[in-house]
Amino acid sequence: MKTPNKNNSPKKIKSLNILYDRLNKIIKNKKMNSFGLILFSFDLTKLNPNYSERIKLVNDIVSYLNKYLEKEDELYQLEKDKILIFTKNENLKKYTTKLYDKLEKNTFKINNENLGLNIDKSFAQWPQNGNNFEELIDFLIHNTKGSKDKNHRFEFPTYPDNVMINKKDEYIDKVEKDSTQLYLITKNDNLEIIRQKIAPEKTFQITGGNKDNFELFYILEGKIYNEKEDLTLVPGDSIAARSGKEEKYFKTLKATTLLYITSTPIFANEQKRINELLSLNRKVAEKDVETNEHCMRLQKLSSLIAEELDLEEKKIFYLGYASFLHDIGKAKIPAEILQKPSSLTDEEWKTMKKHTLWGKKIILDHFTTRNLRRVAKIIYQHHEKWDGSGYPQGLQGDEILLEAQILSVADAFDAMIYERPYQRALTKEEAIQEIKSEKGKQFSPKVVEAFSKAVKRLF
Numbered sequence: 001m002k003t004p005n006k007n008n009s010p011k012k013i014k015s016l017n018i019l020y021d022r023l024n025k026i027i028k029n030k031k032m033n034s035f036g037l038i039l040f041s042f043d044l045t046k047l048n049p050n051y052s053e054r055i056k057l058v059n060d061i062v063s064y065l066n067k068y069l070e071k072e073d074e075l076y077q078l079e080k081d082k083i084l085i086f087t088k089n090e091n092l093k094k095y096t097t098k099l100y101d102k103l104e105k106n107t108f109k110i111n112n113e114n115l116g117l118n119i120d121k122s123f124a125q126w127p128q129n130g131n132n133f134e135e136l137i138d139f140l141i142h143n144t145k146g147s148k149d150k151n152h153r154f155e156f157p158t159y160p161d162n163v164m165i166n167k168k169d170e171y172i173d174k175v176e177k178d179s180t181q182l183y184l185i186t187k188n189d190n191l192e193i194i195r196q197k198i199a200p201e202k203t204f205q206i207t208g209g210n211k212d213n214f215e216l217f218y219i220l221e222g223k224i225y226n227e228k229e230d231l232t233l234v235p236g237d238s239i240a241a242r243s244g245k246e247e248k249y250f251k252t253l254k255a256t257t258l259l260y261i262t263s264t265p266i267f268a269n270e271q272k273r274i275n276e277l278l279s280l281n282r283k284v285a286e287k288d289v290e291t292n293e294h295c296m297r298l299q300k301l302s303s304l305i306a307e308e309l310d311l312e313e314k315k316i317f318y319l320g321y322a323s324f325l326h327d328i329g330k331a332k333i334p335a336e337i338l339q340k341p342s343s344l345t346d347e348e349w350k351t352m353k354k355h356t357l358w359g360k361k362i363i364l365d366h367f368t369t370r371n372l373r374r375v376a377k378i379i380y381q382h383h384e385k386w387d388g389s390g391y392p393q394g395l396q397g398d399e400i401l402l403e404a405q406i407l408s409v410a411d412a413f414d415a416m417i418y419e420r421p422y423q424r425a426l427t428k429e430e431a432i433q434e435i436k437s438e439k440g441k442q443f444s445p446k447v448v449e450a451f452s453k454a455v456k457r458l459f
Ligand SMILES: [Fe+2]
Pocket: 326, 327, 355, 382, 383
């Protein structure tokens, strides 16, 4: 541990989500054998500061920590009252103790002399203390005195400074969906300012939203198109949305960046829901032969088929969702079954088939809107077959949702052209022939027709 280095630029508190991303990358690249995470939990229950006092308090803590952090160390916010420090410092224990001592001796005072700050800390070495990040975080939280007390009165503001410059690559938090990235630039209690990037050829939705909602989407770069009104929007154009039921759909004609200002703090909720779903999808990818890439290819192909069938934009949008998450129910199926190289026993097969039901349940547990109920239904039906020989309900013909009929063809095709443990990959031509031979049997005739055209646009 060196003497405090005041030349380091001050570190901002980042969200746990960013740390999670970072750890995943490190683990994937196997760049480090181990690294340290230190958790400081601030027991603030005795304090009842107003907003500006709160900012001052966090400012004090962060600037204090900054004095002792080294260049590569990072600060993260964990829950409402905990700060997590990520460090590669080999002298971690010494470093921790030193930092802890310093913090302990330093009681942060706000206006009232009697108000003090108790600091508790926990320490863990990754990956020795857990096989996955959730376990590690659990470990940290449960080893922190006072952490069971849920009665915290306030949150840390994410940005402690009063005047904050945001360089173009900086952000507080990030949410990544398959083709969209949301970067939270700044926020306060009433407003979130987000930079949103959307890939080309994607349909996205803007709705009026809940009571008191006010949103503005200002196009910074790119081009978007609204089919219904035959309207193209370019940089400088914007869309405002107030509370109400109206929905509009836009397609990006090229890669598009929006400045998104919203009075409904969507970030935290949106992030939570998406992260939960994505982490489930990741878990499926870890133990199943089907990967994230499979889900993305599926999303693309099913959208192309849907376009050939002239499905309305809204349906294409939700079919995309369903395609990406179609096998999310496999999160509940044991890896031994998913990875079994030989054929499944009757009992195992019974379990396997439940992934459609579980997928539906997972989506319904996360979302309550009507449209997402349709996504749940598509997922529930994605193994139904045109001739009634599928599962779980044995539906026949147009009893099956059109979107599920599409997803079923796209899924079968993609599965055939990529190698599986139990099956060699077919060439594209062989796979197309295979799909065509099942026309009117396993697959809907009109979907197979549309697929034949769509697949030409895919390669
Ligand atoms: Fe499936």
